[in-house]
Amino acid sequence: MQILVNGIVTGLTVSVLAVAFAIVYLPARVFHVALGGIYAAVPFVAWAILRAGWPSGIAFAIALGAGVIISLACEAVNHAPLEKKGGASGAHLVSSLGIYIAIVQVVALIWGNETKVLRTGLDAVNRIGNVIVTQAQAIAAGVSLAILVAFYAGLHFSQLGLQLRALADNPKEFALRGYNVRRLRLFAFGISGFLGGVSSLLVAYDIGFDPNGGLAAVLLAVVATIVGGRLSFWGPIVGGVLIGIVRSQVVWYLSARWQAAVTFLILAVFLFVRPNGILGTKARLEAEES
Amino acid sequence: MNYLFHLLIYLNIYAIVAMSLNLISGYCGLLTLAHAGYFAVGGYAYALATVKLGWSFIPAVLLGIGMSSLLSLAVSIPAWRFRGNFFVMMSLAVQSLLFSLLHNWSSPGAELGTWRNLTNGPFGIAGISKPVLFGMKFQAIASIALISLAIALVCAGICWLLLSSPWGRLLKALRDDELAARGLGKNTRFIKVQVLAIACGMVAVAGALYAAYVGYIDPNAASLDESVLFLCMAIVGGVGNFRGPLVGAIVLLAIPEILRFVDIPDAMAANLRLMAYGVLLVVMMHVRPQGLAGDYRIE
Numbered sequence: 001m002q003i004l005v006n007g008i009v010t011g012l013t014v015s016v017l018a019v020a021f022a023i024v025y026l027p028a029r030v031f032h033v034a035l036g037g038i039y040a041a042v043p044f045v046a047w048a049i050l051r052a053g054w055p056s057g058i059a060f061a062i063a064l065g066a067g068v069i070i071s072l073a074c075e076a077v078n079h080a081p082l083e084k085k086g087g088a089s090g091a092h093l094v095s096s097l098g099i100y101i102a103i104v105q106v107v108a109l110i111w112g113n114e115t116k117v118l119r120t121g122l123d124a125v126n127r128i129g130n131v132i133v134t135q136a137q138a139i140a141a142g143v144s145l146a147i148l149v150a151f152y153a154g155l156h157f158s159q160l161g162l163q164l165r166a167l168a169d170n171p172k173e174f175a176l177r178g179y180n181v182r183r184l185r186l187f188a189f190g191i192s193g194f195l196g197g198v199s200s201l202l203v204a205y206d207i208g209f210d211p212n213g214g215l216a217a218v219l220l221a222v223v224a225t226i227v228g229g230r231l232s233f234w235g236p237i238v239g240g241v242l243i244g245i246v247r248s249q250v251v252w253y254l255s256a257r258w259q260a261a262v263t264f265l266i267l268a269v270f271l272f273v274r275p276n277g278i279l280g281t282k283a284r285l286e287a288e289e290s
Numbered sequence: 291m292n293y294l295f296h297l298l299i300y301l302n303i304y305a306i307v308a309m310s311l312n313l314i315s316g317y318c319g320l321l322t323l324a325h326a327g328y329f330a331v332g333g334y335a336y337a338l339a340t341v342k343l344g345w346s347f348i349p350a351v352l353l354g355i356g357m358s359s360l361l362s363l364a365v366s367i368p369a370w371r372f373r374g375n376f377f378v379m380m381s382l383a384v385q386s387l388l389f390s391l392l393h394n395w396s397s398p399g400a401e402l403g404t405w406r407n408l409t410n411g412p413f414g415i416a417g418i419s420k421p422v423l424f425g426m427k428f429q430a431i432a433s434i435a436l437i438s439l440a441i442a443l444v445c446a447g448i449c450w451l452l453l454s455s456p457w458g459r460l461l462k463a464l465r466d467d468e469l470a471a472r473g474l475g476k477n478t479r480f481i482k483v484q485v486l487a488i489a490c491g492m493v494a495v496a497g498a499l500y501a502a503y504v505g506y507i508d509p510n511a512a513s514l515d516e517s518v519l520f521l522c523m524a525i526v527g528g529v530g531n532f533r534g535p536l537v538g539a540i541v542l543l544a545i546p547e548i549l550r551f552v553d554i555p556d557a558m559a560a561n562l563r564l565m566a567y568g569v570l571l572v573v574m575m576h577v578r579p580q581g582l583a584g585d586y587r588i589e
Contacts (some may be wrong), residue, residue, distance in 0.1 A: 031375045078572060090321060090588040091575045093375050094525060098571030101518060105565035109558060215514065216386065222379050257394040264383045268368075275371055 002131050003252045004245060009137045011244020012144035013202050018221040018228070018236030019151060020195035025225070026168035026233065028185050029089060033096040034074045035196045035221075036214030037103030042067045042197040043204035044111050044211070047118060064197040071193025074099055075186055100215060107211045117208040118201075136206040147198055148237060151191075155233060164188060165233070216260075223267050229277030238278050295435040299503050301543055302438035303496045306445045308523040308535030310492035316529030316586050317453065318485050319465040320373070324365050324381040325493055326516035327388030328358045332494025333501035333511055334392065337415040338408070340422075340502075347421040347437075351498045358494035359487040361388070366486040370479045373468075374589065385517055392509040414508025421502045438499050445492055450532070452488070461485060465586075515564060522567045525574055528584015537583045542567075 017039070024032040046063035050056060078095050124135040133141075155161035163184055167174045175181045200217070203209070220243065221236070228239025243263060250262045270277065307329065314320050335354035339345040345353070364387070368380040396411030409415070421428045421437055428434055452458055463471045464478050472478050501507045510516070519542060527538020546563050554562060580587040 031379075078576075082575065085576075087575065087579065088587065088589045089374055090378075091579050093378055094321070094521075094588070095572045095575040097518070098568040098575070101568030101571070102565050105561045105568065109561045109565075215382070219379065219382055219386065223383070226376070257390065260386050260390045264387055267380075267383065271368065271371060 001129075003248050005131050005133065006137070007245035007248030008241060009133075009141045009244070010248060011241035012141055012148070013199050013240075014217075014220055014224050014244050015237045015240030016144050016147055016195050016199040016202070017217060018224040018240045019148065019233075020192045020199065021218065021221045022225055022233060022236045023164070023188050023195065024192045026231070027164050027171070027188050028075075028079070028167075029171075030079050031089070031093045031096060032071075032074070032189070032192055033093060033215070033218060034078075034099040034103065035071070035192060036216075036218040037100040037107075038067045038070050038193050038196045038214075039200040039217050040104050040209075040211045040214035041070065041107050042200045043118060043209040044107050044116075046201060046204075047116055047209075048111065050118070060201060063201065064194055067197030067200075068190050068193040070103065071189045071196070072186060075189040079189075080182060080185070104211050104214060111211070113211060115208050115210040118205045134206075140202040140206055143198065143202060147195065151195070152233070160184075160187065168233075220263065223263060225277075227266065227270050227277055229279030231276070232279045235277050235279045242278075292431050295431045297543065297547070298435045299431075299438045299499075301539060302435075302442040303499050303503075304523060304539035304543055305442050305536055306496040306499070307493055307520050308527060308539045309445055309449050310489040310496070311520055311524040312529045312535040313449065313452075313485055313489040313492070315524050315588060316531070316534070316584070317458070317461045317465055318369075318482065319586075319589060320369060320381075321378050321521065321524075321588060322365060322381040323378060323514070323517045323521060324384040324388065325490075325520045326514070327385045327512045328362065328490040328493045329497040329500070329516065329520070330392055330507070330509070330512035331358045331361060331388065332497030333507040334409060334415070334497075335494070336498035336501045337418045337507050340419050341415060341417065342402070347423045347502070351495055354494040354498045355491040358497075359491040362486045362490035363483070365490075366483040369482045369486065382514075385512070385514060389509055389512045389514075392512050409509070412509060414506060414510075416506045418501050418505045418507065420505070434503055438503070441495060441499060445495065446532075448492075457481075518564075518567055518571075522570060525581055525588070526570060528581020528586075529588075530580075530584050530586025534581055534584040538581065541582070545570075 017035075020035060021032060024030055024035075042063045045066045046059045049059035049062055074096070078099060079092055082091055082095065119136070126133050126135065126138060155164065163174075163179060164187075166179075167181065167184055171181065200209070203217075221240070224239035224243050225236045226239070227242060228235030228237065243266070246266060247259050247263060250256075250259050254262070307325070311322070311325060314322050314325075332351075332354035335357045336350045339350035339353050364384045365381050369377060372380055392409045393412055395409045396407045401407060402410045402415065419427070421434065423437070428437060453461070460471065460476060460481060464476070464481055468478055497511065500511070523535065523538035523542045525538075526541050527536065528534035545566055549559055549563055549566075574581065
């Protein structure tokens with residue numbers, strides 16, 4: 001039971017990151033690898049501001065703001081011009097990877113390569129039945145759930161959410177009807193930066209952070225997206241929670257060092273048995289990529 | 291003079307890597323980030339075969355090629371279903387898998403090279419012997435440079451033979467329109483398995499050369515940074531012909547050497563080098579997506 005709870009908490013943070021990935025991938029068809037850079041940079045910004053003696057609320061807000069700005073800059077400087085030139089999807093991915101590397105190296109140059117923590121001292125513990133939940137875990141679960149609920153409410157009941165879903169469904173027709181695709185894409189990137197920052201801060205508050213973990217986290221989010229179903233906005237959540245649960249079981253029954261191996265084993269199984277994920281509808285991969 | 295030989299050896303290693311990547315990205319249309327993993331597999335196979343089993347150069351390299359080709363199934367089977375972005379992510383997964391294998395397959399106390407401690411974990415394998423060929427030990431740097439040049443030329447010859455054959459034309463057809471190639475009755479899945487096995491075997495040769503020259507190998511040879519460096523070669527130089535990979539290898543070899551002569555503190559040099567690769571990727575995608583001397587634009 002304890003392991004299951006740990007898994008769900010981890011899974012929820014993965015879900016938030018997976019949603020951050022999907023919110024860019026589905027409407028804009030851009031693999032937002034630079035999200036890993038945001039994931040790496042945001043806790044460092046928060047840490048630096050906390051060290052300067054500012055209250056934590058302001059520090060986290062500024063850090064999230066920095067995440068959003070980086071994400072917007074990715075779209076404004078890189079993806080939008082590439083899209084205008086008719087760049088291939090591979091070009092988007094490679095340049096995004098380049099941005100990720102550059103961000104991580106800048107972070108490492110400024111703040112060093114060591115693992116850092118956002119809080120000091122032991123964590124407070126709450127006991128619910130025979131399950132122990134640390135305060136950091138409780139915060140992570142609560143904030144993730146609140147953010148996910150707010151996100152899906154926005155996606156399904158607001159005008160912007162409807163537009164995002166329309167853009168994901170059929171970008172050409174959406175543009176033909178006179179909506180401003182460029183502004184909506186910017187909006188999607190901004191949301192993505194925000195969600196990625198939230199996920200990163202929650203994980204960093206729980207277990208600490210270093211500059212090199214970003215891409216692994218995004219990779220996990222991509223796996224969650226594929227397992228859950230690539231073409232659905234709900235897929236990332238299902239996949240994220242599933243992956244979190246499985247990974248925590250692996251730590252308990254095998255060893256933490258084989259977490260990555262088991263994660264990709266799940267992925268391989270899904271690719272062969274159900275390539276469109278749990279919530280996916282049947283579609284051919286080759287047809288979509290072009 | 292030794293410095294020039296050193297550069298020549300690295301150039302040969304990089305050229306072999308770039309040629310093998312050219313097979314994958316230039317003639318298969320797939321971008322892979324797992325290549326450093328196979329590079330390291332070749333290096334580790336060579337290291338273990340020479341250190342533990344006392345094999346000479348050729349059988350040890352052949353072992354590396356075999357291992358690497360076998361493991362290439364890990365990227366070629368996903369390639370059946372995935373193209374484009376999702377394949378890149380798959381290859382990234384394979385890279386992190388290989389890295390974690392090399393990094394974790396150890397247990398304290400057990401002897402190196404036994405089943406419980408195959409790779410010696412993060413400490414790597416030291417004291418790898420210089421190439422032993424036909425009973426002779428090639429100790430001098432000039433002779434190693436000669437061997438590496440010979441091997442690079444052999445690899446280039448193999449590439450040329452393969453790509454100018456009907457098989458090479460089929461590969462191009464597969465890259466440009468997979469559905470049409472399949473419609474003509476070609477077994478595209480098997481072709482992908484073949485190409486990736488050949489390319490991964492070739493990069494294993496480069497890994498073995500690296501291990502033999504440096505005399506030490508650790509899991510960082512399989513790290514993402516290495517993979518990005520390799521990918522940079524393919525993208526900066528360009529793919530789809532013979533000039534591209536060579537240009538890429540030369541440019542990517544030149545960048546750290548130039549940084550070495552500019553006066554930068556050592557602690558920052560590694561970060562700056564990686565940053566330069568990242569920026570290079572972005573700039574190339576905007577300015578010249580087919581690379582400096584390439585024929586084929588990654589889709």
